[in-house]
Amino acid sequence: MAKAKRALHEKNSITLDHSTLGRPLHLLAGLNERLKNEVNTFLKSEFNHPYRAMLGVSQLSQSASKATPVQWLDLSVGHLAVEMSRPFLLRTLDYRYGAKAKPTAITEQDLSSEPSSTELRLKSSLANKLAGVFLAFLNQNQISPSPSVLHTDAAWQIDIEIVDQIDQQLGNICLVLNHALFDLLLKQVAKPRSNSKSQTAFFDQLKIKCHVHLAEKALTLDDVLKLKVGEIMPISLQARANVYIGKSKLFTASVAENNGALCLTSFEDAD
The missing domain is CATH 3.40.1550.10 (CheC-like)
Structure with missing residues (x-):
């Protein structure tokens, strides 16, 4: 054996x-x-x-x-x-x-x-x-x-x-x-390697996706069924908006207009 x-x-x-x-x-x-x-x-x-x-x-x-x-x-x-x-x-x-x-x-x-x-x-x-x-x-x-x-x-x-x-x-x-x-x-097939290591700090390289809750509008079901393509719904923006990462609210920020675009400024930690 x-x-x-x-x-x-x-x-x-x-x-x-x-x-x-x-x-x-x-x-x-x-x-x-x-x-x-x-x-x-x-x-x-x-x-x-x-x-x-x-x-x-x-x-x-x-x-x-x-x-x-x-x-x-x-x-x-x-x-x-x-x-x-x-x-x-x-x-x-x-x-x-x-x-x-x-x-x-x-x-x-x-x-x-x-x-x-x-x-x-x-x-x-x-x-x-x-x-x-x-x-x-x-x-x-x-x-x-x-x-x-x-x-x-x-x-x-x-x-x-x-x-x-x-x-x-x-x-x-x-x-x-x-x-x-x-x-x-x-x-001919080896992937090129960088000779110099990046000097950028980790926090400067880390990218995080965030989203902002600018406004909300409540409609009845009847109002929704009456909506037509191209119809404009008036909304009013709040002075401050909530900034989220995932489902967590981390900041509040002021909503401002700059050259026709909405921008966020004056970030503060959320309560």
């Missing part, structure tokens, strides 16, 4: 990552639609418009990083790895250098072949351009990404599925962020 309980505990246990505790990870999904639009705009300008392609983002998701990038790009504010699936690269290569009306179907032999120097150059060029798109998304200044010579740890990844509407060919782009770049991403 003890072994069964321990095994169940180990199966249901969760390893907490101290780097993510207390951080607004649940809000990051709110960025997906905006980032999806940015990538779609990139695909349209890079392939769809010049080559009559029909590439688009079919879905986008974010998660703690599981990728182990071979190459990082130094973006000055952090490190980014841009991983692209072979089907995506071969399809974009076909559009750029071959396809006229309809792209060539990708075979298993194509996927198992060694990448050509042209494919590798295209991969490097697209990675740099996508890094620029992501920098703009983070509201950072544009720079020329450079290969990083430093070792860095992956913190977060964004998986983007690309579909070619012509033949439903799927491809993938994966953006892997290190901790510095992940912090910048979190700032």
Whole structure:
């Protein structure tokens, strides 16, 4: 029984990552639609418009990083790895250098072949351009990404599925962020905090709703039934009115006229 309980505990246990505790990870999904639009705009300008392609983002998701990038790009504010699936690269290569009306179907032999120097150059060029798109998304200044010579740890990844509407060919782009770049991403959803505490006294900030009983008029039921829309009932204001907060009468005040508006003045504590 003890072994069964321990095994169940180990199966249901969760390893907490101290780097993510207390951080607004649940809000990051709110960025997906905006980032999806940015990538779609990139695909349209890079392939769809010049080559009559029909590439688009079919879905986008974010998660703690599981990728182990071979190459990082130094973006000055952090490190980014841009991983692209072979089907995506071969399809974009076909559009750029071959396809006229309809792209060539990708075979298993194509996927198992060694990448050509042209494919590798295209991969490097697209990675740099996508890094620029992501920098703009983070509201950072544009720079020329450079290969990083430093070792860095992956913190977060964004998986983007690309579909070619012509033949439903799927491809993938994966953006892997290190901790510095992940912090910048979190700032996109973090609520701004005031650096300086308010110096205003509590009683100056506290707002209380009060109401005033200016006058009352008694009518019989017959008089009420005879009332017509727009009819004016004459009333006479008392010299002083009762001021209430909720149901409690706290003050009395004099009723005065100022530029056609009724005002209260000379407040006194109620008896």
